[in-house]
Amino acid sequence: TNDISILAIESSCDETSASIIVNGKVLNNIVATQSVHEKYGGVVPELASRAHQENLIPVVQEAISSSGIAKTQLSAVAFTRGPGLMGSLLVGVSFAKAFARSLDIPLIDVNHMQAHVLAHFIEDPKxxxxxxxxxxxxxxxxxxxxxxxxxxxxxxxxxxxxxxxxxxxxxxxxxxxxxxxxxxxxxxxxxxxxxxxxxxxxxxxxxxxxxxxxxxxxxxxxxxxxxxxxxxxxxxxxxxxxxxxxxxxxxxxxxxxxxxxxxxxxxxxxxxxxxxxxxxxxxxxxxxxxxxxxxxPKFEYCTDNAAMIAMAAHYKYLKGEFVGLDVTPLAKMKL
Ligand code: KG4
Ligand code: ZN
Missing domain, CATH: 3.30.420.40 (ATPase, nucleotide binding domain)
Structure with a gap:
């Protein structure tokens, strides 16, 4: 088909999230919130990376299965490149690379701050x-x-x-x-x-x-x-x-x-x-x-989430803005 179907991953801080977007319409937004940080009074980067590593595969599996779209129908995979915690970003970036490589589909890097803004295009009014x-x-x-x-x-x-x-x-x-x-x-x-x-x-x-x-x-x-x-x-x-x-x-x-x-x-x-x-x-x-x-936007799209990453990825896909498998995460990344 000619549908543009993208799997998007967000892992820049303490939420592990995956979303599927088809032709610019967000189908779902699966978020696993990390509670390990509460007792420390702030996000502990090392613990965040480990929790992403545990949560990412189940979150992606849920996003794909609840979308009703076969993995092989995906047009691209998108991920948050930065800004964020380096260890947390690395988990998402590495996963996205392996996933893109295994399906031989393009990879799209997304700026987390740009995605926060594009959350306004998930639903009306825009x-x-x-x-x-x-x-x-x-x-x-x-x-x-x-x-x-x-x-x-x-x-x-x-x-x-x-x-x-x-x-x-x-x-x-x-x-x-x-x-x-x-x-x-x-x-x-x-x-x-x-x-x-x-x-x-x-x-x-x-x-x-x-x-x-x-x-x-x-x-x-x-x-x-x-x-x-x-x-x-x-x-x-x-x-x-x-x-x-x-x-x-x-x-x-x-x-x-x-x-x-x-x-x-x-x-x-x-x-x-x-x-x-x-x-x-x-x-x-x-x-x-x-x-x-x-x-x-709805609260779900205000806090860190993959639906906003998916929205940004859709616009980048339309412009053919892809990255190679040699892409690296950026803890600091300009808009
Ligand atoms: O966007 P977000 O989920 O994660 C980051 O990217 O940081 O924002 C979390 C921040 C926390 O500082 C939290 O205390 C704040 O948003 N926050 C609020 C409220 N809900 C969340 N601050 C003031 N009033 C709220 N109702
Ligand atoms: Zn954020």
């Missing part, structure tokens, strides 16, 4: 070009100007921690388990965002910095706890709401500047932190006031 995408997760914080499916420019990004990292690290200071982001979101709903004031870091241009708030919260808590050892438990919702408010404020200041600078009204958010209800509500309100069209 943003129109050009649009601005704010990609926010545990590993990345980027403002991307998207000119076409494969033409993107990073116009601003964090110079240190990602915003998800800031959520998780401040949550840890509050005694919350990893990953703390979703818990901060939960407690913030019952708190007053103006109860405590934390500094908003302003970087030049459209860049971000999220390492300052961690230190500010650390010193603030240290002082308060000296006076009242029960300060955190007595103020948890207000603390979470105030921290979240500050982080959202920092994200939106630069987003508004970018919108002005590039004169676009199509705005998209991507990445795990786009699940944050405070960010969603504030953005929805802002979009209404400013007349922006706002796009937020």
């Amino acid at each position: 943003p129109a070009f050009p649009f601005i995408c704010l990609t926010v997760s545990g590993g990345h914080t980027q403002l991307v100007l998207v000119k076409s499916h494969l033409e993107m420019e990073v116009v601003g990004e964090t110079q240190d921690d990602a915003v998800g990292e800031a959520f998780d690290k401040t949550a840890k200071l509050l005694g919350l388990p990893y990953p703390g982001g979703p818990l901060v979101d939960k407690y913030a709903k019952e708190g007053n965002p103006k109860a405590f004031k934390f500094p908003v870091t302003r970087m030049p241009g459209l860049n971000y910095s999220f390492s300052g708030i961690k230190t500010a919260v650390l010193y603030f808590l240290r002082d308060q706890l000296q006076e009242n050892p029960k300060f955190i438990e007595e103020n948890l919702p207000d603390l979470c709401a105030s921290i979240q408010y500050t982080l959202i404020e920092m994200l939106l200041i630069k987003l508004k500047e970018a919108v002005k600078q590039f004169a676009v009204k199509e705005i998209a958010i991507a990445g795990g932190v786009s699940a944050n209800s405070g960010l969603r509500n504030t953005l929805a309100e802002l979009a209404r006031r400013k007349g922006w069209n706002l796009y937020v």
